[in-house]
Amino acid sequence: MVRAPCCEKMGLKKGPWAPEEDQILTSYIQKHGHGNWRALPKQSGLLRCGKSCRLRWINYLRPDIKRGNFTIEEEETIIKLHDMLGNRWSAIAAKLPGRTDNEIKNVWHTHLKKKLLKTNPTKPVAKRVSKPKMKRSDSNSSTITQSEPASLVNFPEMETTSTCTTTSSDFSSVTVGESKNIKSEDIESLETMPEIDESFWSEAAAMDETTTMPSKSLTMSNEIQLQYPFNYEESFQHCHGNNSNFDDGMDFWYDIFIRTVDPIELPEF
DNA sequence: AAAATCATCAACCGCGATCGC
DNA sequence: TGCGATCGCGGTTGATGATTT
Numbered sequence: 001m002v003r004a005p006c007c008e009k010m011g012l013k014k015g016p017w018a019p020e021e022d023q024i025l026t027s028y029i030q031k032h033g034h035g036n037w038r039a040l041p042k043q044s045g046l047l048r049c050g051k052s053c054r055l056r057w058i059n060y061l062r063p064d065i066k067r068g069n070f071t072i073e074e075e076e077t078i079i080k081l082h083d084m085l086g087n088r089w090s091a092i093a094a095k096l097p098g099r100t101d102n103e104i105k106n107v108w109h110t111h112l113k114k115k116l117l118k119t120n121p122t123k124p125v126a127k128r129v130s131k132p133k134m135k136r137s138d139s140n141s142s143t144i145t146q147s148e149p150a151s152l153v154n155f156p157e158m159e160t161t162s163t164c165t166t167t168s169s170d171f172s173s174v175t176v177g178e179s180k181n182i183k184s185e186d187i188e189s190l191e192t193m194p195e196i197d198e199s200f201w202s203e204a205a206a207m208d209e210t211t212t213m214p215s216k217s218l219t220m221s222n223e224i225q226l227q228y229p230f231n232y233e234e235s236f237q238h239c240h241g242n243n244s245n246f247d248d249g250m251d252f253w254y255d256i257f258i259r260t261v262d263p264i265e266l267p268e269f
Numbered sequence: 270a271a272a273a274t275c276a277t278c279a280a281c282c283g284c285g286a287t288c289g290c
Numbered sequence: 291t292g293c294g295a296t297c298g299c300g301g302t303t304g305a306t307g308a309t310t311t
Contacts (some may be wrong), residue, residue: 016279016305038296054297090299101299106278269282 017056021046025053026061059100066098070107078104079112224238 013021028044035055037050046053059065070078074096081092089101089108096104 013282015303027273036296051298052280058298059279087300102279105300110277 011047012041012049014052016189017060021048022056022061029057031063053229059102064098065100070111071098074099075112075115076105078108079116082108082112 024044024046028040028046034040037054040046040050040053042050044053048056077096078092081095085091087105089105091107093099093101093104101237
């Protein structure tokens with residue numbers, strides 16, 4: 001599929017927005033709503049592409065935008081959420097009313113990353129938990145489809161956990177209750193998401209000495225998930241063959257771990 | 270005082286997901 | 291069901307102001 005490059009048409013303006021443009025966009029949206037962003041510039045008379053209009057509205061003109069410096073509480077929330085979610089700025093922004101993903105991203109890169117490095121230079125700052133990418137074609141199926149491995153996972157503690165015990169030879173089909181598949185809302189449900197901090201991982205590693213993976217089908221509640229700090233790579237290799245790697249295993253278990261809303265069922269193995 | 274470097278942040282870009290015909 | 295259009299996200303860029311040399 002060939003995509004028409006955004007803003008490439010002659011006459012479309014780029015760069016900083018003039019106050020008059022802001023005025024036009026604001027009054028148009030207040031009157032008509034934004035509807036189709038692509039059509040908005042034509043209808044409002046702006047010489048901008050829809051994408052640019054959308055960004056300007058979302059990041060700057062929206063009436064509920066909170067301006068000014070971030071409070072200590074907001075910064076702490078960002079740090080906490082980033083620790084849990086990684087660079088999922090929109091998910092983090094959803095928990096900070098009036099703040100945009102762009103703003104949070106900027107604050108993270110300019111202030112918080114440095115702040116964290118100062119206060120705790122040994123802790124990995126760029127910890128990223130990738131959101132599993134689901135193939136659209138599988139959205140109604142009951143199986144988890146893994147489209148690509150996590151690109152960066154930095155949990156050194158996990159690599160040292162002892163192995164789990166499974167008797168599985170086929171883990172390719174995991175039933176996920178009613179929700180059928182991972183939904184972004186599930187991942188966004190931070191109210192039910194356990195906080196994963198360093199103490200969790202060290203506790204998990206300690207517990208792992210005595211726990212093994214259940215060998216029969218089970219319902220995996222939030223608590224149970226927390227009790228099974230698997231060796232991601234080995235467990236995944238066990239299920240998918242020895243050619244799979246740590247990232248595959250991490251992503252696979254992330255799929256399972258992230259289901260925090262409804263209990264899920266694992267197949268017999 | 271001027272040049273160089275750094276910090277900030279608004280805006281852009283590309284891509285995957287989703288919508289809707 | 292396929293495909294083009296559109297949306298939304300995250301990474302990156304570049305303009306600008308502040309600070310340092």
